[in-house]
Amino acid sequence: xxxxxxxxxxxxxxxxxxxxxxxxxxxxxxxxxxxxxxxxxxxxxxxxxxxxxxxxxxxxxxxxxxxxxxxxxxxxxxxxxxxxxxxxxxxxxxxxxxxxxxxxxxxxxxxxxxxxxxxxxxxxxxxxxxxxxxxxxxxxxxxxxxxxxxxxxxxxxxxxxxxxxxxxxxxxxxxxxxxxxxxxxxxxxxxxxxxxxxxxxxxxxxxxxxxxxxxxxxxxxxxxxxxxxxxxxxxxxxxxxxxxxxxxxxxxxxxxxxxxxxxxxxxxxxxxxxxxxxxxxxxxxxxxxxxxxx
Amino acid sequence: xxxxxxxxxxxxxxxxxxxxxxxxxxxxxxxxxxxxxxxxxxxxxxxxxxxxxxxxxxxxxxxxxxxxxxxxxxxxxxxxxxxxxxxxxxxxxxxxxxxxxxxxxxxxxxxxxxxxxxxxxxxxxxxxxxxxxxxxxxxxxxxxxxxxxxxxxxxxxxxxxxxxxxxxxxxxxxxxxxxxxxxxxxxxxxxxxxxxxxxxxxxxxxxxxxxxxxxxxxxxxxxxxxxxxxxxxxxxxxxxxxxxxxxxxxxxxxxxxxxx
Numbered sequence: 001x002x003x004x005x006x007x008x009x010x011x012x013x014x015x016x017x018x019x020x021x022x023x024x025x026x027x028x029x030x031x032x033x034x035x036x037x038x039x040x041x042x043x044x045x046x047x048x049x050x051x052x053x054x055x056x057x058x059x060x061x062x063x064x065x066x067x068x069x070x071x072x073x074x075x076x077x078x079x080x081x082x083x084x085x086x087x088x089x090x091x092x093x094x095x096x097x098x099x100x101x102x103x104x105x106x107x108x109x110x111x112x113x114x115x116x117x118x119x120x121x122x123x124x125x126x127x128x129x130x131x132x133x134x135x136x137x138x139x140x141x142x143x144x145x146x147x148x149x150x151x152x153x154x155x156x157x158x159x160x161x162x163x164x165x166x167x168x169x170x171x172x173x174x175x176x177x178x179x180x181x182x183x184x185x186x187x188x189x190x191x192x193x194x195x196x197x198x199x200x201x202x203x204x205x206x207x208x209x210x211x212x213x214x215x216x217x218x219x220x221x222x223x224x225x226x227x228x229x230x231x232x233x234x235x236x237x238x239x240x241x242x243x244x245x246x247x248x249x250x251x252x253x254x255x256x257x258x259x260x261x262x263x264x265x266x267x268x269x270x271x272x273x274x275x276x277x278x279x280x281x282x283x284x285x286x287x288x289x290x291x292x293x294x
Numbered sequence: 295x296x297x298x299x300x301x302x303x304x305x306x307x308x309x310x311x312x313x314x315x316x317x318x319x320x321x322x323x324x325x326x327x328x329x330x331x332x333x334x335x336x337x338x339x340x341x342x343x344x345x346x347x348x349x350x351x352x353x354x355x356x357x358x359x360x361x362x363x364x365x366x367x368x369x370x371x372x373x374x375x376x377x378x379x380x381x382x383x384x385x386x387x388x389x390x391x392x393x394x395x396x397x398x399x400x401x402x403x404x405x406x407x408x409x410x411x412x413x414x415x416x417x418x419x420x421x422x423x424x425x426x427x428x429x430x431x432x433x434x435x436x437x438x439x440x441x442x443x444x445x446x447x448x449x450x451x452x453x454x455x456x457x458x459x460x461x462x463x464x465x466x467x468x469x470x471x472x473x474x475x476x477x478x479x480x481x482x483x484x485x486x487x488x489x490x491x492x493x494x495x496x497x498x499x500x501x502x503x504x505x506x507x508x509x510x511x512x513x514x515x516x517x518x519x520x521x522x523x524x525x526x527x528x529x530x531x532x533x534x535x536x537x538x539x540x541x542x543x544x545x546x547x548x549x550x551x552x553x554x
Binding site for chain 2 (some may be wrong): 007047067
């Protein structure tokens with residue numbers, strides 16, 4: 001089901017996807033987004049797997065929070081909420097169209113799976129996973145902009161609760177999600193020149209959180225930096241800190257937009273302004289690396 | 295409906311009312327007028343109009359009921375237990391820790407087709423159920439019971455405005471007006487709904503309004519049910535209030551609320 005303006009091409013892409021033999025039906029639902037969420041609950045009660053997406057409205061999960069919570073999360077229905085704003089396509093629109101609080105909102109709902117793939121291929125595999133295998137509600141943050149491919153084509157190894165170790169090292173763990181994974185890889189290369197070998201984890205599943213992957217990594221490295229396009233509260237930095245604080249406390253810092261709303265600007269300008277860059281990751285790595293206990 | 299059946303339904307409604315008073319009295323919960331006002335409507339629907347199968351509760355072609363007004367859940371539970379969906383003993387643990395009967399409808403309860411959905415959210419879920427049934431080619435109907443207060447919530451109007459263009463003619467919205475007189479009927483008509491009204495505390499009036507519903511048309515239908523407004527005390531029922539209410543019911547008074 002889609003809310004907002006229609007988007008051609010998307011339906012073709014999904015039709016080509018391996019949906020395990022299920023018939024795919026598209027419903028165009030206009031701008032009545034709360035009604036879309038409620039209808040999805042009704043369709044799910046009738047045994048359908050429902051995907052809801054809104055191409056131009058990343059705020060729909062905030063507007064419909066009560067409906068998502070009460071009609072979908074509480075009864076644990078098979079509904080997937082897909083937001084499409086991980087890139088910065090809407091940056092010119094300013095704070096009212098920039099959604100940097102979604103991980104926190106969705107992660108707070110009991111039973112909700114929260115994912116954000118870092119490239120087209122992992123997005124494709126995870127969408128198929130959600131359609132075929134996942135029981136219960138899920139939120140997935142996608143991007144509409146072109147991204148560098150990080151994974152090989154036909155790499156099937158993505159699922160809820162998973163993460164991917166992109167490079168091994170013993171100096172620092174960089175845990176990144178979505179659009180920030182590319183920045184983390186750049187930061188790793190800069191750090192290598194400075195003699196710090198970084199482990200980069202694509203932590204595409206915020207919930208369930210890949211605890212074992214992160215804990216195994218920080219046991220090797222002794223410090224951690226988290227990078228996400230999100231506010232500083234309740235996102236990946238929150239999830240990683242909760243995991244580390246309870247099991248293996250090490251110095252951890254977050255690269256995020258911190259406690260600020262967005263504003264209008266180009267993608268590049270905003271990335272610089274809010275510090276969502278590989279330089280900011282490097283800067284934070286140097287700080288945690290300096291205070292780690294070895 | 296002949297006179298004997300009419301009398302039978304009124305007797306069932308009386309027993310359901312008594313169960314509602316007992317449940318809410320035992321549970322010490324508030325808001326009993328919200329549950330009492332829809333008893334006649336639910337009894338007529340479940341015993342005369344809807345096709346439900348307590349022995350096969352997930353049968354695909356059963357009619358669905360969505361109770362938008364969660365606070366009326368005790369009336370729904372009393373009906374469902376009397377229909378045989380679950381043991382009547384469950385009523386006495388209503389809204390307690392670990393109870394099957396949650397304060398607001400929960401889909402784990404046998405016979406409950408949809409969660410409450412939040413204020414004003416019942417209608418959208420009902421439309422979704424209607425769309426799902428149509429996709430499967432199942433001719434079952436979906437009934438959504440809301441109250442006038444919920445019809446002031448924006449989400450209800452997002453849903454109301456889409457139902458006619460979606461041609462969901464097998465969805466019926468029942469609005470318990472609870473004595474208020476608003477523009478809901480006019481607004482629904484403007485959104486393409488076919489709207490009738492009835493006296494929600496009179497079985498014959500309820501019967502004629504349901505009898506007039508034309509399920510062959512693709513227009514979504516709404517029935518505005520006038521009910522008497524009840525006032526609720528801010529205290530849970532005392533044992534005295536409860537006994538008093540039960541004896542009033544036995545003596546033929548139709549309670550809208552429990553004012554001693």
